[in-house]
Amino acid sequence: MDARLSFLFDKSNDFFCVFDKNGIIKHTNSALRKTLGYSEAELYNVKINTLSHPADVRRREELATLLLRKKEISGHETRIKGIDGRYYNIKWSLFFNSHDDLIYASGTNLTNKLNGPNQNNLTDNIQHILQSFSEGFFIINNKWQITAYNPAFLAITGLNNKQLKNISLKKLHSLGITDEVITKFEAAFSGNTTDQAQYFNKYFKRWLRINIYPFKHEVMVFIRDINAVKIQQLILALEKNILELNASSSQSLQQTINELLKGIEEIFPDMICSVLEVDEAQERVYHLAAPRLAVEYCNSINGTAIGPKVGSCGTSVYHRSQVIVSDIEKDPLWDDYRDIARPYGLKACWSTPVISSQGAHVLATFAVYYTTAREPKGDELNMIERTVNILRVLMENKRNQDNIKDQNKRLQEIASISSHEIRRPVATILGLVNLFDKKNMDTPMNREIIGHIDLTAQELDSVIHTIVEKTIHLKDEL
Structure with a gap:
């Protein structure tokens, strides 16, 4: 940058910022840094969208597209976050230089503080505070006309100042107001009662919350995007x-x-x-x-x-x-x-x-x-x-x-085998033992009984083997 231009750039009380087409900050002046509280190094190569209020990001992206086409835009208001988390409402004039692919922006701080010894400009201060709110704010009269609003309301509706001029709230389709919400507005006008509601905006497919405050013949409304919550x-x-x-x-x-x-x-x-x-x-x-x-x-x-x-x-x-x-x-x-x-x-x-x-x-x-x-x-x-x-x-x-049901079924099978299949051969063995002639061991009947006991023992061994297999299968599933 030319030394003389750099001097003016840095000494001016207005804000100056230079960033590329992707919104990456390349230069800032001391007035901007002093107000926001950042050092030059903290702002260099930072994407400006990360400093914008979330509700303004979409408008900023639309502005960038428009700027590349028109080359120059004036009077664009946006909110930039300071290092302390506070948002500053700034009016920008922007120029895109196609020779170096850089965007040059000059800004005026619209955000005033309410505190201080001079309270003569209290109304102006309140307006500036409303301008910097993250919540949307607007006022409608008893004819449903929108008479005032802040930048956050513009961001929520996706419209510009010209489109909102003298528009009826009932015709503001992008706000997606439901019949239930309209009824609450009517009650506010007729009964002078405050109210609030949550509703799903089908136009932008997002959840919104509104707080309604009637005052004389008008209704003041705060509206917030609560989609994430x-x-x-x-x-x-x-x-x-x-x-x-x-x-x-x-x-x-x-x-x-x-x-x-x-x-x-x-x-x-x-x-x-x-x-x-x-x-x-x-x-x-x-x-x-x-x-x-x-x-x-x-x-x-x-x-x-x-x-x-x-x-x-x-x-x-x-x-x-x-x-x-x-x-x-x-x-x-x-x-x-x-x-x-x-x-x-x-x-x-x-x-x-x-x-x-x-x-x-x-x-x-x-x-x-x-x-x-x-x-x-x-x-x-x-x-x-x-x-x-x-x-x-x-x-x-x-x-x-399903595994528990299958295991229970197998356990029931084991219990069934134990109660029926084992008892039968055991009862047979006990009966044969009672028939055994202990006095005359080597008799044809004893030899026949021994043969039956042998067969029954083999049968019992087979049953025990079946139980062991089912038990092993259960262990494998555990």
């Missing part, structure tokens, strides 16, 4: 329910896993879940549960051989590792199975093996299908890992129960 709550509740079902003798393994998959599909509506069980020989996979997959599709892949290029599931068993196929149409693992999946609109398939706790066998595969080509997100990968752990517990518990 809500999903964790729903998954915990599902896991508890499934473990309770598993403890019930009235539910089969297939029924329990089917309920598990249906619960996951309710939490993640775009997912189509499937579990394929692996046979004892570790050679083939067989359909176990798939609530939303077409029966014809399940039948067509039932009994598929395991191999290094057998779709997502057969390959994941072969390699004993997770296989992520983001686009079935293009992935070579699906070359032999693409035509099977295509009629059902399946575009992506992520498969994870369920490996036994001892690591000896692959018990099953947990597969997630999508009707669009896509990669997994962090919350989806976390859910998959938790589901695999639950499946391992369910399947090993079922196998243990």
Whole structure:
């Protein structure tokens, strides 16, 4: 950078930042560093998205795409996190220089502190605080028009200032407000009562929480994205329910896993879940549960051989590792199975093996299908890992129960043999001994009795041998 430009860059009270097309910071000035609390080394080569408020990341990515096309953008507001965790609301002007592929940004700090001796600008300070909130905030009048809002609300709706101008809340489709929430707003206007609600935004497929505060003829609303917390709550509740079902003798393994998959599909509506069980020989996979997959599709892949290029599931068993196929149409693992999946609109398939706790066998595969080509997100990968752990517990518990039943059956057989098969030859031997002529040992009758005792003893030895074999078989299973 030119020395004169560098001097101005560093001495200005405004914020200056230079970063590349990927958002990697290359230069910052002292005003920016002083306000945020970072050293020059702490900011160098840091991706600017890591400092942005989570709710602003998507808008920043959209801005980067727009900037590369338009070259210059002014008045973009965003929140940047300081070293103390506080977010600063900054208005930026950005310029993309195609000659050096760098983005030059100048910014003005809009965040003021409420504390201080001068309280004349209290209203302005409050506005700045609202601007820096991580929660969305907006105000609507009794005509349902949005009269004020903060940047976090823009981020939640995915809209810009022009699109929000004089818009009716009822027509704000991206907010995904349900009839139940509308009823709460109506109650706030008519009854002047505060309220709150959680609802699933079908437009963005995320959980939101709103807090409603009526004031005169307007309603102030705080809105927060609670998707991560809500999903964790729903998954915990599902896991508890499934473990309770598993403890019930009235539910089969297939029924329990089917309920598990249906619960996951309710939490993640775009997912189509499937579990394929692996046979004892570790050679083939067989359909176990798939609530939303077409029966014809399940039948067509039932009994598929395991191999290094057998779709997502057969390959994941072969390699004993997770296989992520983001686009079935293009992935070579699906070359032999693409035509099977295509009629059902399946575009992506992520498969994870369920490996036994001892690591000896692959018990099953947990597969997630999508009707669009896509990669997994962090919350989806976390859910998959938790589901695999639950499946391992369910399947090993079922196998243990089956082993116990088999052992009990063998023990009953041993008891039956002991009570009937042994008693009979023993009773015969005792009866023959009573017939034995002890005074005249060498008689035809004694010789005949000895012969019978010998045969009976051989019979008894055979029975004992059978018991020993069954006992050894039991020991091997323990």
